[in-house]
Amino acid sequence: MCDVPTIERLLEKYESLWDAEWCDVVRIVREDETVEDYRAVGELALQRFHERHAPFDDSVTVGTEVRVETDLDDTGEHPLMGYVDRLVKVEDGRWEIHDYKTSKRLPTQRDVDRDRQLALYQIAVTEMYPDAREVELVWHYLRHDQEVRSQRTAEELEGLRQEVLADIARIEEATEFPAATSALCSWCDFRALCPAWAHEACVEELEPEELRGEPDVRLVDRYMDVGARAKELEAEKELLRKELIRRMEETERTALAGTTHRIRLSERRALRIPPRDDPEREELERALMDAGLWGRTSVLDRRGLERILEDEAVPTSVRETIGRYISIEKNACLYPSRRQEG
Ligand code: SF4
Structure with a gap:
């Protein structure tokens, strides 16, 4: 039977190992935490574990x-x-x-x-x-x-x-090995080589003036700038749309003329279907199935199919059968996000 250390001895050992092994190249990635926070978490974990399991027999x-x-x-x-x-x-x-x-x-x-x-x-x-x-x-x-x-x-x-x-x-x-970005990228040593982060790593050290002049940085900045203006214009367009409808209703006209264009109001009936998380959606689907009408209205949901293909709980043979009917196309979409401050 080995000698079971007391919690005091254990914490003493922990502190001395921490001091001996700590070196300043260790980087704390989370901005809201400090070295001392991590040290305290370790202490508390040891205390609780010792309390719960001692004498470990x-x-x-x-x-x-x-x-x-x-x-x-x-x-x-x-x-x-x-x-x-x-x-x-x-x-x-x-x-x-x-x-x-x-x-x-x-x-x-x-x-x-x-x-x-x-x-x-x-x-x-x-x-x-x-x-x-x-x-x-x-x-x-x-x-x-x-x-x-x-x-x-x-x-x-x-x-x-x-x-x-x-x-x-x-x-x-x-x-093909596309970069699979995730929260783990913050800890990755290959960012400078990774297609998802290489440009950011490349411009990280540039002075503000050089940074603004770098061609690809300028391209991104212009894209964001145009996007912001487009958003403002969309909001303005929506206000004008509402004002036009209001005026047509007020004047009991179904079209208004401009200098070069006319705008006509057309009212159509549109179905409002309960969203996916609404219990009424399930009731509606069940009613359609019970009436044997499901096949006439149901649509294949792209995200739902993707989830089925990725779900390891679905037998491989079923996923393979589904996969035979589906082809993967490349769709170029741009997703802007804020860069972290250096
Ligand atoms: S940074 Fe590293 S973890 Fe993230 S996508 Fe690139 S290679 Fe993968």
Whole structure:
């Protein structure tokens, strides 16, 4: 039985390790947080974890940072390797794979039941340790002092293995690799090479005068300027439209003349359909289905189809069948957003 450190000793160790390992090149990406905030989060997480689990005698730790490996198929071409934060034996035949998270977001049960990382570790652990006949996956969300658990059946693990092999095949066959921007871009070391950020990285160091003169910067600025004026004009046009309608109603005329054009008022009946999140929408759809009229009115929803194609819960064969009828076109759209201050 090893010596279980007291919380005081643990925090002392934490402080001394922090001071020894800290160096100023560590960058805090979040603007609203400081180094001290992170340090305090660590302290609190340790205190709570110690309080909840001391004296840590409910299981045996097989190892921490345990390297686990497996082959995803018999070809030997798809080895998988990972490190289990803590591998635990609860009793003969019953093991646990523990993972420690500092994330601010606490996942739902559905999220962890669909998590692939620990489930893949489970495939490796059950092969490497025959005693691990029953395995539970355990996440510790330290900021929340919350433990989340999930279990997988042998069939689910086999399904996952096949899904990952299919993903590998898709990646190996891919010939296009578009930049997939996300919140993680802030931490990415390849921004200067990435098509989504290279220009920004390129102009970052320019003095304001040089920046304003750079051709592509000017192009973006002009586009934004014209966009802003177009917005103002659209607002003005809408006011004029309303004023024209008001005048025609007031004068009981259905057209007014200008120096070069005439404007005619045409009133048409337009259907207002309840929006998607309105319960009346579902009732309307059900009424149409019950009357056998759904096929005459329903439309295929592009975003809905995209979601189906991306949803891993939909069987691959179904997604493949749907995919046969759909082609992907390139649509050039521009989405302006504010640049972060340097
Ligand atoms: S910056 Fe990095 S993470 Fe973001 S899209 Fe480019 S390569 Fe991907």
